[in-house]
Amino acid sequence: MPTPTKGPRLGGSPAHQRLILANLAQSLFEHGKITTTEAKARRLRPYAEQLITKAKNDTVANRRQVVKVIRDKSVLHTLFAEIGPAMAERPGGYTRITKIGPRKGDNAPMAVIEIVEADFTPKATTTKATEAPVAAAPAEPAVDEERAEANDLDTSEVDTDAAIADAPEAAENADATTEADEAK
């Protein structure tokens, strides 16, 4: 179920808000970039992105859903013929809001909302398979260091509690690794 927007409607009544959002969406698809108040831009963003998502899949059902909002046929064509296919690879986030300075007349915070044009390059997915070798790589030198420390302790014979506590373990590790090597 769609969550109702909090606070007052844009323009005062629900019908007025529907019209404002529809007109803003139509202007956005027509020009690619519009300047409006920050509040309207923030309301427009999910609204326009849902329309673009529908435009990615050109079916009669989707066209009927979109034509309820975008009544201008040329804009509808631009949306389905150009904007939708251009966003085929992009998983959401089709628009970008950039804040600009306040408006002269009423000091309202203004923003530019635009359709993202740059080609989408998916980020390299960091899965556990790629992370595991990275995690394993630093672990092995640590064992080597322990072995080195153990060797150092044996040669220098430092008599501290910590060294005594650490050395047997390291020695065991070293023995275990040597045994493993011999087994191979």
Place this chain on the structure above:
Amino acid sequence: MAVPKRKMSRSNTRHRRSAWKAVAVQTVECPNPACDSRVVPHRACGECGQYGARGERRQVL
């Protein structure tokens, strides 16, 4: 209706108003090296109309 008992002196009025201080808005350098102006953070520059990190700034206006 409650009304003031005494006239507020000019001194008291001015003392109170002297506490109304304006604070300078914090600004950052415009990412455009050619622009060299100060802008409010997270706003496009009003002079050159650019916004974004230094490496990937873009023309907004």
